Structure formats: structure tokens, C-alpha cells
Amino acid sequence: MSNKVLTPFNLISVPIMLLGLILIVIRFWKGIGAITNLTQDVPWGLWIGFDVVTGVAFAGGAYVLTFMVYILNMHKYHSIVRITVLNGFLAYVFYAGALLLDLGRPWNVINPIIGNNFGTSSVLFLVAWHFLLYMLAQLIEFSPAVAEWLGAKRARKILSGMTIGAVIFGITLSMLHQSGLGALYMMAKDKIHPLWYNEFIPILFFVSSIFAGLSMVIFEGSISHKVFYNQTSENTLKANDDIVHGLSKVCAGAMFAYFFLQFLVFIHGQHWDLLNTPYGYWYLLEMLGFVLLPMLLFFYSYRRRNLLLIKVASIMTIIGVILNRLNVTVIGFKTDMDVRYVPSWMEIVVTLAVIFTEIWIFRWVVRRMPVLRESPSWVKEQ
Amino acid sequence: MSLDRRNFIKTLGVAGVTLAVGKSTVASVTKGTNIEFYGMLYDSTRCVGCQTCENVCAEVHGLPAPEGTPKVGVVRKTDEKHRTVVNSYKTSKGDLFVKKQCMHCNEPACAAACLTQAMHKTKEGPVIWRGNKCMGCRYCMVSCPFDMPKFEYHSPNPKIEKCTMCYERIKEGGKPACAENCPAEAITFGKRRDLIKEARKRICEKPDQYSDQIYGERETGGTGFIYQAPVPYNELGFNTHLQNSSYPALSKGFLYSVPSIFVLVPPILLGIHEATKDNHIKEGEENE
Numbered sequence A: 001m002s003n004k005v006l007t008p009f010n011l012i013s014v015p016i017m018l019l020g021l022i023l024i025v026i027r028f029w030k031g032i033g034a035i036t037n038l039t040q041d042v043p044w045g046l047w048i049g050f051d052v053v054t055g056v057a058f059a060g061g062a063y064v065l066t067f068m069v070y071i072l073n074m075h076k077y078h079s080i081v082r083i084t085v086l087n088g089f090l091a092y093v094f095y096a097g098a099l100l101l102d103l104g105r106p107w108n109v110i111n112p113i114i115g116n117n118f119g120t121s122s123v124l125f126l127v128a129w130h131f132l133l134y135m136l137a138q139l140i141e142f143s144p145a146v147a148e149w150l151g152a153k154r155a156r157k158i159l160s161g162m163t164i165g166a167v168i169f170g171i172t173l174s175m176l177h178q179s180g181l182g183a184l185y186m187m188a189k190d191k192i193h194p195l196w197y198n199e200f201i202p203i204l205f206f207v208s209s210i211f212a213g214l215s216m217v218i219f220e221g222s223i224s225h226k227v228f229y230n231q232t233s234e235n236t237l238k239a240n241d242d243i244v245h246g247l248s249k250v251c252a253g254a255m256f257a258y259f260f261l262q263f264l265v266f267i268h269g270q271h272w273d274l275l276n277t278p279y280g281y282w283y284l285l286e287m288l289g290f291v292l293l294p295m296l297l298f299f300y301s302y303r304r305r306n307l308l309l310i311k312v313a314s315i316m317t318i319i320g321v322i323l324n325r326l327n328v329t330v331i332g333f334k335t336d337m338d339v340r341y342v343p344s345w346m347e348i349v350v351t352l353a354v355i356f357t358e359i360w361i362f363r364w365v366v367r368r369m370p371v372l373r374e375s376p377s378w379v380k381e382q
Numbered sequence B: 001m002s003l004d005r006r007n008f009i010k011t012l013g014v015a016g017v018t019l020a021v022g023k024s025t026v027a028s029v030t031k032g033t034n035i036e037f038y039g040m041l042y043d044s045t046r047c048v049g050c051q052t053c054e055n056v057c058a059e060v061h062g063l064p065a066p067e068g069t070p071k072v073g074v075v076r077k078t079d080e081k082h083r084t085v086v087n088s089y090k091t092s093k094g095d096l097f098v099k100k101q102c103m104h105c106n107e108p109a110c111a112a113a114c115l116t117q118a119m120h121k122t123k124e125g126p127v128i129w130r131g132n133k134c135m136g137c138r139y140c141m142v143s144c145p146f147d148m149p150k151f152e153y154h155s156p157n158p159k160i161e162k163c164t165m166c167y168e169r170i171k172e173g174g175k176p177a178c179a180e181n182c183p184a185e186a187i188t189f190g191k192r193r194d195l196i197k198e199a200r201k202r203i204c205e206k207p208d209q210y211s212d213q214i215y216g217e218r219e220t221g222g223t224g225f226i227y228q229a230p231v232p233y234n235e236l237g238f239n240t241h242l243q244n245s246s247y248p249a250l251s252k253g254f255l256y257s258v259p260s261i262f263v264l265v266p267p268i269l270l271g272i273h274e275a276t277k278d279n280h281i282k283e284g285e286e287n288e
């Protein structure tokens, strides 16, 4: 696989990455307006709503899995922790990195870190700090794999001793910034469609990040086990079915809680009249088609131990989470404007370029470090 | 791994830091509407729509001259090149002019949103923007209920533009350019408290000429720029559905929960980790 250069993935991703690079140059040269459709009324579009808000939700798998493996000591899932943490780490690096493209004055990005000034009343201040600290925590969680790759035995011992601390810190940070991404929109009270705005957005974002992250783990797992088949240790492959069944149980449970919460929030909001409008149908599609239905599928398929259905459910869940995040941040934002914001093709290309670059780095790491395959034998002796 | 002292102290340290942050969050919230802020009172019954305010504003701040004139049916908006606009509205009491600009809220959402405090409520009252701090994230724009901060989308070194109540002039003892130059005396500059008194006086003296409501007295927790008009404010293009309490309070609940999560969650996690450790031993695994 590594000696073939003209794979379909390479053929598609390389031109898009190059085009994205050109667009990024234009963006820094001519301003954000040169390649985006953002307006004075809609200052945050695809790059924040999808890359950052949605991307980070999907990266939630890392904190859920480290919770299960290191805190609850569910050893069964140990074999997929590394790949999930790697995925999470890269997601944060790239999607939070995409934030830099969206900053008008990126050279001032260190101001909230060096205290020019600490805007402590800002939710974004909290989120920015947490991104930074969480990346650090994930780096520590992943670092034993790097040490194994480099054969640094002493370093590995020290680094893996730090794992549990990093995990605890990381889970706490994740709880706060996953919900914080929702809390960002609390002051946009009059701008978000009432079917999506409510004071519980932070909790809803947190709960949905659990199944968003795990669905991504299931989905990515099914791809990477094929792509990296020769990299994957036998143990991992053997345990895989069992792991996927377990994860689908957690998904089903978390989705049940989420759906119930959404239902309560809806009743509490008293928006019955809004249901019979185009936005109401759209809302019902999200809630029934992409929350309730995949939840039932998860319940059904883990009882029947049907792997294919689990995959379908995870893909539907992924779509549902994308819908939800975009509904809050973009689609339901300022619905009363005459001219609605629709992302430009250039915003989409840059987004794709960011995703592809992440996959390239991911592939580079997986082929070198013991992520899917077994750790070197000297690790056991430590 | 055992619950060693180092880890415990580390956890405590983290908790302490966030607690401190939490405290300053509480402290940084400006309380009440009785602080002696400067403000401006705009009386739409006096305004003649001459656009002098627009012109002097552009001149003083080195911005391009205004485009267009107030016309019924056309809603001009402030943008990155125009900090204030005057529009004309057809109302139940004839055609009326209204000037729009940043409201200089008592508890500004923009400043609460800003993670670098580039958006800043000065102690004098004007809400100003400081370029050496701003990172251009536009969270202020997302949060402002009046959509007032504007962004230079077509510049590699973009600024946030909005009315600053001529803060520089106020600091030197002057008045905002628009208030000083308005030929119809439709804009009055002064202490907010006095302006509200003045507005009330006008309402008492000519009750049939004015609506009872002073827009900005209560909206969003009170604004520095307040309005008088003869008709209900929705006829003049104002959002009359804004809440009367502070906007920053909307995210306070979340921010206040941060310190407690940081104090409570890590020890609980550590406890569960210790309690479920036996699982490992049972499975006969050895691990880090």
C-alpha cells in the first residue's frame, strides 16, 4: 500500500490540498471576505460552525474512551484507545487550527494567553484555553507511542506514568469545552431560531459529544481496519466486534438521554406552533430521523449483534450531529435575513483541504508508530 | 498508580487556578445601572434628517463620506466604513427620522464576549475597541444584540469598526462630534442619569408628543445611548423583543459552573479509577 502513489485518495486529496493552500494565501493577502461569504450579520460561518464546533464534537471519542479504559478500567477497549486519542489530538490540532484562518488578526492570537488581556468573562476565552490544555493532555496520553517508535525506553516509562493524570485532566477539560462550544452562543439569544436556541445548549452539546465521538470511532474503525489491515494486530481484529457492540450500547444509552433532554427542552420552550413551519419540519427531521431512528437502530442491532446495522446507525448519528451543530450555528442563525449566508465553494475547499491534511498526517503516524499494531516487546518488561 | 500526594496536589493546584479565574469573572461584571456613565439622548421629534451627524462622524474618524440619504422604505445600515446612519420611517405619526449607532450598553455583550478585552466598557461609559488586543475572532459581532460591531472583511489587517462615542474627545473634556454639531439639537450629551431625567421631563411637559417609553432605559439592562420618539419603537425599526436584563448574564450560569466542575470532577474520577482497579487484576493484565 505504501508504495502505491496513485491511489484514488491521493488523486483526490492532493489537488484539493494544493487548491486550499492557494485559497489560504489569497485569504491572508486580500482579507477573509475575498474567499468567504461571511457578512456583517453572519460573522461566523462554515469554518466555525463545521470545522470547529462540529469537528470538536466528533473528537469527543477520545475523552469518552479514556474514561472507559483508564477511569472505569474497562480493559476490553484498550486496543482502540491509542488510535482514538491520535485521532482526537489531530482533530484538535487541525480544527482548532482552522480557527486561525478565521481570525482577522491572527498575530494577536496569543493575547488571551499572555494576558493582553485575560477576558475571563468570555466563554471563548475558556474554550481557547481548554483547547490548548487539552491538546497538551492528549499529547501526553499519546506520547508513549512516540517513545515506543523511537525506542526511548526511559522516556516511555516516565511518559506512561503521566497518563492517568493527563486522562483525568483531559476528561474534565472536555466536559467543559464540549459544553462551552454551545455556551458560546448563549448571548446570540435573539439570533438563533427558537427551535434551536435554549439555555440548555451547553448540556445538550456535552451529551451529544459522547455519541458523536463514539459513532466516529465506530465509523473510522471500520475504515481504518480495512486500510491499515496489515498494520492491525491480531488481537485488535479479534476484539473488534466485541468492542463495536459495546460502543453501540453506550451510544444507544447516551442518545436516549439526549433525546429525552431535547424532548423536555422542547416542551419547556412551548414552541408547538413552530412545528408546522418549514423550520419545524427540518427540526423534526433532525430529532426523529437522525436522533430517534439511529438510537433505535443502535438498541436493535446490539441485541441482534448486527455489525452492519451498527455501522448504518453510526453514520446516521454522524449526519444527525452535523445537522444539529449546523442548525445552531449556521442554518438556524439569523433566519430572518433577506440574503441568507451560504458558504462559498472556496470555504468548502479550504475545509476539505484541512480534513485531507489531517488524514495525511494520521496515515503518516499510523504507518510508523505502534498505534494499531502491538507495542514492541520491551514494553512488557517495563 | 496509587493516589500519590503529587497527583493530589496537582489536582488541587488546578482547582485553585480556576477558582481564581471564577472569582475575577464575578468581579468583572459591572453591576447595576446607577453608575455615572456618560450617554447620549436622541430625540426623534427634533431630528430633521440633515445627516450632519453622519458627515462630522466620517470627518472626525477619517472615514469615507456617507452614501445615500434617508428615504422611507430604505433601511441603510452602519458598516465598516460608516459608524452611524440616519433613516426615515413611515409611522402612525408621519415620517420620522432615526439615527442608529452602537448603543454603548451598560452591560455590553460585546465586551463580555471579547476574550482579550479589546472591546471594553470604559469607566466614562463609551464602549471602545482596542486594536492592539483584538484577534479578529468576531465573537463580539455574534453576541451584540444590536449587531453593531462591523468587520473589515476585505483587509489583510482588518479592524472592528463601530461608534466609540468619540471617547478621545470625551477624555479631553469635549463632546461627541455628532452631539456638538447637530443643528436641531436632537442629540444631547451628558451623564446618563441626567439624560433620563431630561427625557422624563420632556415626556411630562408634552405627553401627547412623546411615547411613554424611553428606548434604552431598560433594554439589555440599560444602554448609554437612549431614544425618545412619539411612536412605539417597533415602528422605527427597533427590536422591541430584546430582554430587559443583561446579556452577559446569559452565559454567566455556564461560567460559574466552571470552578465547581474543576474542583469536583477530578477527585471523583480519581476515586472511580482507584475503586475499579481490581478489574485489571481480575483480568490478569498489568498496565501503566
Ligand code: SF4
Pocket (backbone or CB within 6 Å): B102, B103, B104, B105, B108, B109, B110, B111, B127, B143, B144, B145, B146, B147, B148, B149, B162
Ligand atoms: S450595542 Fe453592541 S457593540 Fe454597542 S455596546 Fe452594546 S453590545 Fe457592544
Ligand code: SF4
Pocket (backbone or CB within 6 Å): B110, B113, B114, B115, B116, B117, B118, B119, B129, B133, B134, B135, B136, B137, B138, B139, B140, B141, B160
Ligand atoms: S473580534 Fe476582537 S474585539 Fe471582537 S471579540 Fe474578537 S478579539 Fe474581541
